[in-house]
Amino acid sequence: MSEGVVFSEVWKTYERELGTVSQPALRGVSFSVRHGETLGLIGANGAGKSTCIRLLMDFIRPDRGSITLDGRSPAESALRHDIGYLPEIASFPSSLTILDMLRFVGATHRLPKATIAEQSERWLRTLDLWEARKRPIRTFSKGMQQRASFVLALVHDPSLLILDEPMSGLDPIGRASIGNLIHDLKGQGKTILFCTHILEDVDRLADRLLILHKGEKRFEGTSAELAATFNVPSIVEGFLKAIEVNAP
Numbered sequence: 001m002s003e004g005v006v007f008s009e010v011w012k013t014y015e016r017e018l019g020t021v022s023q024p025a026l027r028g029v030s031f032s033v034r035h036g037e038t039l040g041l042i043g044a045n046g047a048g049k050s051t052c053i054r055l056l057m058d059f060i061r062p063d064r065g066s067i068t069l070d071g072r073s074p075a076e077s078a079l080r081h082d083i084g085y086l087p088e089i090a091s092f093p094s095s096l097t098i099l100d101m102l103r104f105v106g107a108t109h110r111l112p113k114a115t116i117a118e119q120s121e122r123w124l125r126t127l128d129l130w131e132a133r134k135r136p137i138r139t140f141s142k143g144m145q146q147r148a149s150f151v152l153a154l155v156h157d158p159s160l161l162i163l164d165e166p167m168s169g170l171d172p173i174g175r176a177s178i179g180n181l182i183h184d185l186k187g188q189g190k191t192i193l194f195c196t197h198i199l200e201d202v203d204r205l206a207d208r209l210l211i212l213h214k215g216e217k218r219f220e221g222t223s224a225e226l227a228a229t230f231n232v233p234s235i236v237e238g239f240l241k242a243i244e245v246n247a248p
């Protein structure tokens with residue numbers, strides 16, 4: 001089987017809005033996420049991180065280049081059942097409980113009712129939401145909502161997880177809890193692509209990192225390779241050097 005996620009020379013420009021000139025959001029970006037690997041995608045605001053995720057989820061299509069998941073196009077609907085997606089901003093229908101949502105999401109993945117019940121209990125207990133399972137999600141704190149989003153992304157036991165800013169807006173306890181979860185999911189052999197602005201999280205959780213800047217790939221490799229490439233002691237300094245190199 002070919003390797004997990006492969007971006008090959010991907011270009012994407014969003015449609016121009018009236019009176020504006022669109023710059024490409026991605027300029028010939030190539031990278032891969034191998035099976036069982038965790039790749040941390042980092043870059044300043046507007047670097048193109050969410051664009052990569054939207055392309056992988058087939059919310060948008062590339063102008064040029066190719067994207068494959070195990071050799072298949074993201075447009076293949078059957079792939080949905082093998083992907084767990086955590087959006088940057090979760091939005092839940094206001095009156096529903098997490099159990100309602102799990103039944104709905106489980107049904108869209110065509111899981112048998114018994115599997116939905118079993119997987120829901122497993123993940124709600126793991127993420128400390130079991131006691132809150134019958135409360136409307138709108139009454140959840142930000143940290144609880146983020147954990148609820150994770151439960152929804154995991155209920156169908158996907159092998160690939162695509163996580164858009166999984167720690168954003170969380171307090172240190174919430175960050176630690178999600179960090180431990182990602183660490184455990186890595187241990188279970190999941191393939192994980194996550195984007196973040198929190199460089200310590202990448203250092204701790206990612207096997208390799210990808211640095212984007214203004215739609216260009218500036219670095220792909222391990223944090224040790226980043227340090228060696230730029231002759232710096234930390235990922236923060238490496239990141240800053242990487243986005244300076246060839247800067248216009």
Ligand SMILES: Nc1ncnc2c1ncn2[C@@H]1O[C@H](COP(=O)(O)OP(=O)(O)OP(=O)(O)O)[C@@H](O)[C@H]1O
Binds near residue numbers: 014044046047048049
């Ligand atoms: N729907 C859109 N229409 C027009 N331009 C867009 C759209 N979405 C993103 N862009 C532009 O594409 C570029 C890349 O944006 P993208 O959201 O991928 O960056 P990002 O790295 O995820 O940024 P952030 O860290 O701020 O979320 C930016 O210049 C942005 O303004």
